[in-house]
Amino acid sequence: MSNIAVRVFVSIGLFAVFGGIFLQAVVAGDDVPKPIGHYPERNVAITEKWKEVKDGYSNPKKYTPPVVKEAGKDCVKCHKVLTPVAVKDWEDSKHYEKGVGCESCHNDHSNLIMPTPDTCGTCHASETMQHRAGKHSIAWSVKVASGGKGGGAGRFLAQYEEMKEGSCGGCHSVEDKCDSCHSRHKFNAKEALEPSACGTCHMGPDHAQLDYFESSKHGVIYGIEGKGVEEGGRAPTCVTCHMKAGNHDVSQGLTLGGASQGKFVGNKDTGAGYSKSPNGILMNEITEGTYKRERAKMVTICMDCHSKRFAEHKLSVADGIKVASDAVAGEAIKEIKGLYNDGLLNPMPEDRPENPFVGKKLMLTGHQLYEQTSGVEALFFEMYKFDLVHAWKGAYHFSPDWTHWYGNAPMKMKLSRIKNEANQLRRLDKLEKALDIEAEKVDFDE
Ligand code: HEC
Ligand code: HEC
Ligand code: HEC
Ligand code: HEC
Ligand code: HEC
Ligand code: HEC
Ligand code: HEC
Ligand code: HEC
Structure with missing residues (x-):
């Protein structure tokens, strides 16, 4: 029917x-949606129908x-x-x-x-408290949607409403929805043990954990046996390493390998906040003490199946890849800052629609936009947001192919292309100056 x-x-x-x-x-x-015929404006609803519920299903507090x-x-x-x-x-x-x-x-x-974690928490207090303690619980209000000073992600605030809900909201709603891993209305605990339960969100070009896992030895054995160690198999799954004994705080045991750009070891713990790393990438900063404490937690998990020496060694392989890859991205940042200082980005930040977070200034990493930007910055966006993270997130999940062919190789090729583009922009500038030609800038009308 x-x-x-x-x-x-x-x-x-x-x-x-x-x-x-x-x-x-x-x-x-x-309401019938009609063609709009222009670049979509920010922060407006495209369809009338959307306005009825707004983002109330993704953001049940506003339902x-x-x-x-x-x-x-x-x-x-x-x-x-x-x-x-x-x-x-x-x-x-x-x-x-x-x-x-x-x-x-x-x-x-x-x-x-529509129930929030507080609703479930009246009967499931410990799961709710653990969920609240980890980063899943700041995914929407702190990191993405809280507009205004100091809060809200640049890329979110640059979207129209349906895009905010249908993309960012589809994943970042994990903050206020307990049905992210337990689907309604079965709320079956076993279903959430499956790696695919994490997969709607932990996939794609900037965090492909499901794919790293599936191509690792762990994932291959899981695929052959069809069950993880929790259900009598040999392989660890996402939950084995990230929700030990059903702990709903998924931030346990992470060191340099946290969400988004990860972390670096410095002098302070920024928690959910960011510092600029020595390579110019915005990320969380942790102390040596935090690094050691959290690493020990993860190694203990590996030690159910591996020797301590093996586990520590394999994790330090990934650490090495993380710090070395960040340094490659740092080279690109230096190059682009040089172009910015010489007024050579086309167009310059002051000549294009503003970044909702920093206005008309240059923003690399963090709240950097992928749209209405210069060619060289767009190339850098792909490099830092996609290739760089595959190199080290792939390594922390023991996927040699993602680490190398989707990570290291395209990242380094992009550095070559960025340097090449910078060189061409400089040569063109010289030529235009010598011939007294006015430079034509790419125009994005606001
Ligand atoms: C254990 C809690 C729980 C119980 C019990 C429960 N629901 Fe739900 N229900 C949810 C959650 C969680 C959502 C999704 C909320 C959101 O989208 O923010 C939901 C959403 C819904 C929706 C709207 C979304 C959709 O998929 O269409 C309907 C309709 C619904 N529930 C009906 C029912 C009915 C009828 C019952 C009783 C037979 C019921 N629910 C019992 C938790 C529950
Ligand atoms: C007289 C019939 C009737 C009864 C009784 C009833 N509902 Fe509904 N309910 C509806 C209708 C009609 C809708 C709208 C359905 C739609 O949009 O497809 C609805 C929608 C819902 C939704 C989804 C709302 C949304 O925004 O998507 C939930 C949740 C829900 N009902 C829960 C309940 C609960 C809980 C009870 C019992 C306390 C209940 N209903 C009793 C008729 C009823
Ligand atoms: C009124 C109390 C109550 C509320 C509210 C409630 N639950 Fe439950 N839940 C229970 C009880 C009772 C059980 C059964 C516990 C048992 O058998 O040990 C249960 C079991 C579960 C289980 C385990 C099911 C399994 O397969 O073993 C999950 C998962 C769960 N609830 C999730 C939720 C979520 C998510 C919400 C909110 C959307 C929620 N619950 C709201 C009382 C509640
Ligand atoms: C509905 C989407 C969604 C699902 C499903 C989901 N996550 Fe997440 N997860 C996120 C988002 C969004 C973040 C980033 C939150 C932030 O940093 O603001 C995240 C972050 C994480 C982090 C990093 C925490 C940190 O402190 O850096 C881990 C680990 C994680 N999730 C594990 C899991 C596991 C394991 C599962 C499945 C059992 C899972 N997630 C299911 C959306 C989801
Ligand atoms: C990141 C995925 C994820 C999210 C989000 C999540 N759960 Fe769970 N939950 C799991 C997994 C996995 C298990 C099974 C753990 C195990 O058996 O080792 C589980 C088990 C449970 C159980 C059964 C515990 C038991 O001892 O039988 C309850 C109750 C529960 N969750 C409630 C909640 C509540 C309430 C929320 C929201 C605050 C929530 N869950 C959010 C993944 C999740
Ligand atoms: C064998 C253990 C193991 C398994 C299985 C595993 N992870 Fe991880 N995960 C790690 C380690 C180790 C790190 C990085 C730890 C650190 O920072 O020192 C990590 C980091 C993460 C992060 C932070 C960002 C990143 O990638 O570094 C997320 C999110 C994440 N894992 C999600 C998942 C999901 C989803 C799955 C299943 C598809 C999964 N993990 C399977 C061990 C595992
Ligand atoms: C497919 C699911 C998905 C979509 C769509 C998505 N995100 Fe995420 N986002 C995640 C996950 C998962 C993480 C963290 C995991 C990791 O980095 O390995 C994350 C990380 C982030 C972080 C970093 C948080 C931190 O702790 O540093 C920000 C900010 C963010 N996302 C904003 C957005 C915005 C804005 C959008 C929409 C324009 C968006 N995301 C779309 C799943 C998603
Ligand atoms: C539940 C058991 C289990 C846990 C927990 C576990 N592994 Fe494994 N791991 C395996 C199995 C089984 C293999 C496949 C060994 C083989 O090749 O036969 C494997 C393979 C590997 C491999 C690839 C094979 C190799 O020799 O290079 C690496 C790397 C690895 N594990 C690292 C880790 C690290 C690091 C952790 C902790 C973050 C961890 N594992 C947690 C069971 C586990």
């Missing part, structure tokens, strides 16, 4: 059962419920017809078994909510 047929069928069924009292809530709005008249307390009676599979999933869950009903997570229609 087609979707429309199902809808009609369900609507007729409902009408028959409930006399159509809430039909108004089932009928979708008539606004639909108007459903005369909905009583008997959730299952209506929802067995309206959302039959959701009800069935719930009936298959431990919650059903233990009498945790729809209203425990959603209240009722007079005060309907």
